[in-house]
Amino acid sequence: xxxxxxNGQAIEVAAxxxxxYQPSPEAVANAVAPNYLQLRGEALADIEAYWDARAxxxxxxxxxxxxxxxxxxAPFYKWFVGGKTNIAYNALDRHVNxxxxxxxxxxxxxxxxxxQNYSYYQLWQEVNKxxxxxxxxGVGKGDTVTIYMxxxxxxxxxxxxxxKIGAVHSVVYGGFSEQALASRIDDAQSRxxxxxxGAWLRGKTVNLKDISDEAVKRxxxxxxxxxxxxxxxxxxxxxxxxxWWHEEMALPIASPICEPEPMDAEDPLFILYTSGTTxxxxxxxxxxxxYQVYTATTLxxxxxxxxxxxxxCAADPGWITGHSYIVYAPLILGSTGFMYEGAPDYPxxxxxxxxxxxxxITILYTAPTAIRGLxxxxxxxxxxxxxxxxRLLGSVGEPINPEAWRWYHRVxxxxxxxxxxxxxxxxxxxxxITPTPVxxxxxxxxxxxxxxxxxxxxxxxxxxxxPNEDGYxxxxxxxxxxxxxxxxxxxxxxxxxxxxxxxxxxxxxxxSARRDDDGYFWIIGRMDDVIKVSGYxxxxxxxxxxxxxxxxxxxxxCVGIPHELRGNVIHAFCILNDGVSGSxxxxxxxxxxxxxxxxxxxxxxxxxxxxxxxxxxSGKIMRRLLKAQVQGLPIGDVSTLxx
Ligand code: WTA
Numbered sequence: 044x045x046x047x048x049x050n051g052q053a054i055e056v057a058a059x060x061x062x063x064y065q066p067s068p069e070a071v072a073n074a075v076a077p078n079y080l081q082l083r084g085e086a087l088a089d090i091e092a093y094w095d096a097r098a099x100x101x102x103x104x105x106x107x108x109x110x111x112x113x114x115x116x117a118p119f120y121k122w123f124v125g126g127k128t129n130i131a132y133n134a135l136d137r138h139v140n141x142x143x144x145x146x147x148x149x150x151x152x153x154x155x156x157x158x159q160n161y162s163y164y165q166l167w168q169e170v171n172k173x174x175x176x177x178x179x180x181g182v183g184k185g186d187t188v189t190i191y192m193x194x195x196x197x198x199x200x201x202x203x204x205x206x207k208i209g210a211v212h213s214v215v216y217g218g219f220s221e222q223a224l225a226s227r228i229d230d231a232q233s234r235x236x237x238x239x240x241g242a243w244l245r246g247k248t249v250n251l252k253d254i255s256d257e258a259v260k261r262x263x264x265x266x267x268x269x270x271x272x273x274x275x276x277x278x279x280x281x282x283x284x285x286x287w288w289h290e291e292m293a294l295p296i297a298s299p300i301c302e303p304e305p306m307d308a309e310d311p312l313f314i315l316y317t318s319g320t321t322x323x324x325x326x327x328x329x330x331x332x333x334y335q336v337y338t339a340t341t342l343x344x345x346x347x348x349x350x351x352x353x354x355x356c357a358a359d360p361g362w363i364t365g366h367s368y369i370v371y372a373p374l375i376l377g378s379t380g381f382m383y384e385g386a387p388d389y390p391x392x393x394x395x396x397x398x399x400x401x402x403x404i405t406i407l408y409t410a411p412t413a414i415r416g417l418x419x420x421x422x423x424x425x426x427x428x429x430x431x432x433x434r435l436l437g438s439v440g441e442p443i444n445p446e447a448w449r450w451y452h453r454v455x456x457x458x459x460x461x462x463x464x465x466x467x468x469x470x471x472x473x474x475x476i477t478p479t480p481v482x483x484x485x486x487x488x489x490x491x492x493x494x495x496x497x498x499x500x501x502x503x504x505x506x507x508x509x510p511n512e513d514g515y516x517x518x519x520x521x522x523x524x525x526x527x528x529x530x531x532x533x534x535x536x537x538x539x540x541x542x543x544x545x546x547x548x549x550x551x552x553x554x555s556a557r558r559d560d561d562g563y564f565w566i567i568g569r570m571d572d573v574i575k576v577s578g579y580x581x582x583x584x585x586x587x588x589x590x591x592x593x594x595x596x597x598x599x600x601c602v603g604i605p606h607e608l609r610g611n612v613i614h615a616f617c618i619l620n621d622g623v624s625g626s627x628x629x630x631x632x633x634x635x636x637x638x639x640x641x642x643x644x645x646x647x648x649x650x651x652x653x654x655x656x657x658x659x660x661s662g663k664i665m666r667r668l669l670k671a672q673v674q675g676l677p678i679g680d681v682s683t684l685x686x
Contacts, residue, residue: 062445064452064484066461071481076344079479079494086494093495094336094523098123101339102133102375105305108332112521117548118541119528120521121309122333129303130312130335131174131207134374135167136303147379150353150402151196154243154385159196163377166200171301172292173204179296180267182235184209184304187314189233189265191215191224191255193242194384197271197288198360199370201237206312209304213314213326216361217242217249218579219642221257222589227316227324229262231530236265237288241274245386252278259284308332314530315363317469318573318582319539326530327469334472337524338372341473341493345463346406346435347480348378353402353432355381357395357409362579363469364439368408372473387413392420396428396455407455408437408463410578411447415608418450425454435480437463440578441610442566448486464489466566468552469580470540472524476564488563496522498564500556505547508557513567516556517549525550572666574603574611579644581613583666586647589640590615593633595623600656601647602670614673615647616656625652649673659683 071077086093091111098104098111108126138144148166151159161169182188188205190212192198198214205212213231215224228236238255241248252270256279259265270278271288280287291297306312312331316324342348354373358364373380381402387395387409395417399407417424436456438448443464452462466476466489476498478490492498500514501507508514529536543551555567569575572583583601590599598618603611617633619625630650638646657668660683671678 062486064461064486066481066483070461073347074480075347075349076479077481079344079481083491083494087497090495090520090522094122097340098126098332098336098523101343102128102335103137104128105132108308114521117521118537118550119533120525122330122521122523123308123336126308126332127305128308128332128335129207129209129306130331130371130375131170131203132303133335134203134371135163135170138163138374138377139167141377143377146377148374149196149199149380149382151382152384152398152402153195154246154383154389161196166196166203166374168299169196169200170203170207171299172297173200173288174207174301175296175298176269176291176294177204177210177235178208178301179291179294180235180269182208182210184306185311186210186235187213187231187233188235188237189213189215189224189228189231190237191217191219191251191258192237192239192271193217193244193249193251193273194359194382195239195242195271195273196382197239197273199382201271202313202360202366202370203374207301207303209306209310211311211313213316214361214366215316216359216579216642217251218361218644220639221254221261222640223324223585223642224254224258225261227326228258228265230316230324230326231314232264234264235267235269237269237271239271239273240278241276243274243385245389248274248276250276250278256281306331309527313366315366315469317363318580318585319535319571321582321584324585325532325535325539327526328528328530329472329524330527333523333525334367335371335375337522338367338473339375341477341524342368342372343376344494345465345474345477345479346408346437348373348376348406350377352378352405353381354378354406355383355398355404355408356437357383357387357407357413358439363467363472364408367473387417388420391424392417393424393427396425396430399430399433400428403432405432406435406437407433408439410440411438411443412441412577412608412610414438414443414447414451418447418454419608422454430455430457433457433460435463436460437465439465439467441575442568443487445486452486462486466554466564470526471518471522472526475518475522476566485559485563488559488565490563492564496520499549500558500564501544501549505544505549510560511557513555513557515543515570516552516554516564516566517544518552519547519549521550574601574613576603576611576613576644577609581641581645585641586613586615586637586645589637589645590617590633592640593636595619595629596633597621598656600664600666600669602666602673604649604670604673606648612648613645614649614651614669616651616653616669618653618656658685660685
């Protein structure tokens with residue numbers, strides 16, 4: 044059964060309450076935090092005491108903090124005030140100085156089957172060497188470095204090297220194109236760009252260096268490009284500006300010793316651009332102290348990470364999921380992570396399941412879109428593999444429909460693996476609403492807020508919704524992993540997240556949700572102009588500004604339309620300039636234009652040429668009407684429509 048949510052998204056109605064998956068007694072007995080439900084109450088009773096204890100438990104501090112939380116400048120909260128630390132130190136150095144020195148930190152398999160392993164010691168050496176290369180290029184504390192690479196260990200090495208020397212990385216996902224990359228480089232003002240010649244995807248190469256060259260042409264600030272050689276394809280190297288990674292790493296400057304830069308807890312750690320309500324990318328800033336504490340705590344409790352686990356987060360390091368749960372938290376916890384370069388169905392739809400079997404993966408964390416994509420090939424592809432090493436599964440990025448949940452549970456988890464459906468955002472740094480292995484599960488529900496998190500579903504006036512009533516999803520108290528600002532634009536930070544419920548001082552997530560009679564949260568979807576396509580977060584405004592940058596387009600509007608496999612797809616509407624007539628060639632050209640300007644992930648699946656767009660009297664495009672029209676739904680209240 045399905046119904047329409049407030050933002051028009053089709054969702055499957057809450058699985059029957061009777062469909063409750065209780066944790067097994069063994070899982071509870073062996074859990075990292077068997078008393079998790081009790082801890083939730085304790086943490087909320089005193090969030091400062093709770094996070095103080097986690098900050099001491101999870102990471103090392105060079106100098107202790109004086110205060111856990113400073114809320115005097117709210118909503119610009121500060122955590123662990125005065126503490127000094129370094130995330131790369133906590134991720135690597137301290138393990139190298141322990142019995143974990145030769146433990147595997149990372150196991151990698153390329154799309155073509157090539158394999159690489161790194162012990163903590165080896166990863167630490169590579170990071171130190173590259174950190175020294177960066178220093179040699181003049182990169183220092185507080186400088187921003189843009190990274191645009193495929194999913195290989197070197198991306199991780201680059202990120203850790205940047206943070207080790209106190210610089211600030213801005214990783215741009217490899218699925219974005221030249222204009223998206225250029226505007227992110229400009230906004231972050233990075234002088235240095237780290238890229239690869241190319242990346243492997245479905246047996247073909249993505250020309251990352253060519254795209255980088257175009258981006259650098261459009262933004263005047265880059266003077267140094269470091270190029271990791273992955274695909275060996277032909278690329279243009281600009282003398283003086285471009286340097287090969289392997290050549291730099293062979294120079295005497297690339298010494299394997301590099302001391303970590305002591306960072307203040309509130310110094311910038313990284314910027315990650317994400318989509319919001321305007322065309323300009325929004326650089327979400329995370330800082331050095333709270334982010335570490337929050338990501339490590341959440342990973343340890345939710346995925347119950349133990350010393351002998353093999354953890355596979357199948358996201359891309361270019362998105363927050365990869366930042367937090369491929370790169371930083373697993374290393375901080377001293378675990379062994381697995382990374383795979385390519386597509387889930389390459390060369391066959393059993394690639395993921397074969398990897399689980401070949402390596403003995405114990406925990407798999409992926410997205411509903413990947414699960415649905417693999418589910419459609421049938422059970423046999425999974426059944427041919429021994430998946431008995433798995434003990435926990437995870438889901439992230441969009442609501443998981445109960446049907447996909449049940450398939451994941453039955454066919455992949457053999458009804459033995461609880462599914463951690465984690466709701467969170469780029470802005471939250473880590474999991475916010477999520478089960479742990481001791482929480483009873485309902486397919487499609489992200490269950491309960493994490494320890495120390497006070498979330499609620501409220502009406503426009505701030506009053507709490509009744510059970511099963513849709514409302515705004517808000518977070519009522521600060522947490523260490525929260526974003527600190529929008530890079531270079533603090534007003535936008537306040538406006539975007541803290542203005543909807545300014546009076547109450549609550550964080551507005553941009554999502555709608557409801558809670559059932561048991562207090563379980565059911566996420567419905569975005570209430571703003573953000574669209575989740577295959578789990579990727581895109582802004583309508585970014586795609587619309589790409590369309591209007593085409594000489595033939597006068598005006599454009601985009602909406603997300605629910606799609607069985609991809610969650611949503613984009614439908615674009617364009618008004619053409621006077622004298623231009625629409626044709627299927629033009630539609631193709633416009634799609635290609637979006638591919639160049641934003642990236643392949645943003646290409647509309649449908650593009651309609653129209654004479655007009657429905658607008659309010661104040662001139663705002665009423666996307667709700669466009670959406671209803673495409674889906675053949677009633678258009679509802681049109682009293683604000685101009686004509
Ligand atoms: C959506 C990804 C339902 C949500 C970590 C949120 C989810 C947006 C879930 C953030 C989930 C993420 N269930 N919806 N488990 N996880 N979302 O910044 O709409 O790429 O606001 O962060 O993804 O996307 P972002």
